[in-house]
Amino acid sequence: MKRVSWMGQRALLLVFALASFAGQANDLQKLGHIHGIAFGGEEGETLLLATHQGLFSYEQERAQRISDEVFDVMGFAIDANRKAIFASGHPASGGNTGLLKSIDGGISFERLSLGVAGPVDFHQLTVSGINPEIVYGVHGKLQISADGGASWRVQSGSLPPKLLQLAASDVSDQRLYAASEQGLYLSDDQGKSWRQLFPYPATSVVVAHRRVYAFVVGKGVVASAEETLFWREIDNRFGAQVLLDLAIAEEGLRMVGLTQMGTLVESVDQGLNWRSLPPGPQPSSAQEKRGQLLFQKNCQSCHGIAAVGETYSIESLTTQNYLFAPALNGSAHAWHHLDEQLVDTILEGSPRTPKMPAWKESMSEQDARDVVAYFKSLWQEKHRRCQGPKHMDRDCLAE
Numbered sequence: 001m002k003r004v005s006w007m008g009q010r011a012l013l014l015v016f017a018l019a020s021f022a023g024q025a026n027d028l029q030k031l032g033h034i035h036g037i038a039f040g041g042e043e044g045e046t047l048l049l050a051t052h053q054g055l056f057s058y059e060q061e062r063a064q065r066i067s068d069e070v071f072d073v074m075g076f077a078i079d080a081n082r083k084a085i086f087a088s089g090h091p092a093s094g095g096n097t098g099l100l101k102s103i104d105g106g107i108s109f110e111r112l113s114l115g116v117a118g119p120v121d122f123h124q125l126t127v128s129g130i131n132p133e134i135v136y137g138v139h140g141k142l143q144i145s146a147d148g149g150a151s152w153r154v155q156s157g158s159l160p161p162k163l164l165q166l167a168a169s170d171v172s173d174q175r176l177y178a179a180s181e182q183g184l185y186l187s188d189d190q191g192k193s194w195r196q197l198f199p200y201p202a203t204s205v206v207v208a209h210r211r212v213y214a215f216v217v218g219k220g221v222v223a224s225a226e227e228t229l230f231w232r233e234i235d236n237r238f239g240a241q242v243l244l245d246l247a248i249a250e251e252g253l254r255m256v257g258l259t260q261m262g263t264l265v266e267s268v269d270q271g272l273n274w275r276s277l278p279p280g281p282q283p284s285s286a287q288e289k290r291g292q293l294l295f296q297k298n299c300q301s302c303h304g305i306a307a308v309g310e311t312y313s314i315e316s317l318t319t320q321n322y323l324f325a326p327a328l329n330g331s332a333h334a335w336h337h338l339d340e341q342l343v344d345t346i347l348e349g350s351p352r353t354p355k356m357p358a359w360k361e362s363m364s365e366q367d368a369r370d371v372v373a374y375f376k377s378l379w380q381e382k383h384r385r386c387q388g389p390k391h392m393d394r395d396c397l398a399e
């Protein structure tokens with residue numbers, strides 16, 4: 001397999017830098033940062049959100065705080081029997097929480113332990129699927145508890161660099177998976193030593209129902225039975241989005257992903273098709289719908305489904321100066337241009353690359369206007385209001 005080039009790595013850093021500016025005008029927006037997601041509740045079908053402002057449930061497009069206390073939930077894990085919710089992060093008053101545990105579904109949390117050299121703020125937290133006494137947390141180094149989180153020791157060996165997520169196995173009390181900017185890794189000795197499964201940046205890994213799911217940049221959502229480690233590439237049409245966490249319900253039928261922009265995407269067909277959660281703005285006028293057809297025919301192959309942007313491929317990660325087809329749905333900066341400029345780019349192509357060709361031979365000016373009307377129908381109201389030079393106007397953006 002080809003190695004990921006330095007440029008590819010840089011592309012990924014840019015992705016993370018984007019995280020701060022895509023806005024979402026709904027209930028989720030008020031929560032601030034979402035750090036993690038999981039299915040919990042009695043049946044394991046309630047989506048839980050670990051956020052800057054405590055633990056929330058999200059049902060029927062409504063976010064509701066569950067935790068009595070407002071605290072920054074960074075690390076977050078539910079045991080396989082859904083008896084205990086572990087959390088770690090920062091109290092509203094500042095400092096670190098140490099390891100917290102809730103046995104009432106996340107309403108009240110009690111501090112179980114400070115952790116080693118604590119109080120810790122475990123940003124990664126996971127509990128063994130077959131022995132709920134084994135809990136792992138990362139506070140600089142990997143720490144492990146063999147008594148349900150009451151006492152901790154630092155594990156020997158070292159973690160994969162630039163770790164993003166850890167997941168404990170459902171089939172072995174020795175096994176751990178790690179997603180890191182350097183790859184997807186596996187350990188069969190409780191995190192002392194690691195071997196690489198994919199050499200591409202992996203932004204999330206979770207275990208559910210004896211299956212392991214991961215988001216690997218360039219491959220998209222991949223999954224395998226834990227016993228075989230035979231990977232299936234499920235979907236790679238996420239455009240410029242990467243998934244920083246995954247929540248799996250109904251034996252993998254329903255999946256929710258957390259993007260680096262802090263937004264949610266959902267699949268109800270085992271990960272084959274994804275849509276934003278809650279559903280975003282949609283085309284409605286005849287012009288927008290006409291533009292949508294033109295977009296699907298001519299532009300979607302590069303600019304992605306619903307204009308989410310070109311998806312990361314192995315080629316894009318291993319080619320220097322690779323130029324991506326940007327998202328046109330408002331999450332990149334198409335909205336910094338006026339309609340005239342967008343129409344001009346479509347008809348004349350990009351002066352920077354033949355990859356964005358001139359469409360004037362096959363499209364009329366009206367066609368180009370229709371396509372612009374289509375992708376603008378996907379923008380948030382703020383993007384339409386502050387389109388063009390006004391994107392620099394703080395007052396416009398703040399309204």
Ligand code: HEC
Binds near residue numbers: 294335345353
């Ligand atoms: C073969 C791939 C490809 C196809 C097909 C394609 N584009 Fe592009 N497009 C690109 C690339 C690559 C860029 C970035 C160019 C640059 O950075 O200069 C781009 C840039 C753009 C931009 C400028 C966006 C910005 O933020 O400045 C617009 C608008 C655009 N494309 C619209 C379209 C439309 C509409 C279609 C279909 C009619 C289309 N593109 C088809 C690859 C493609």
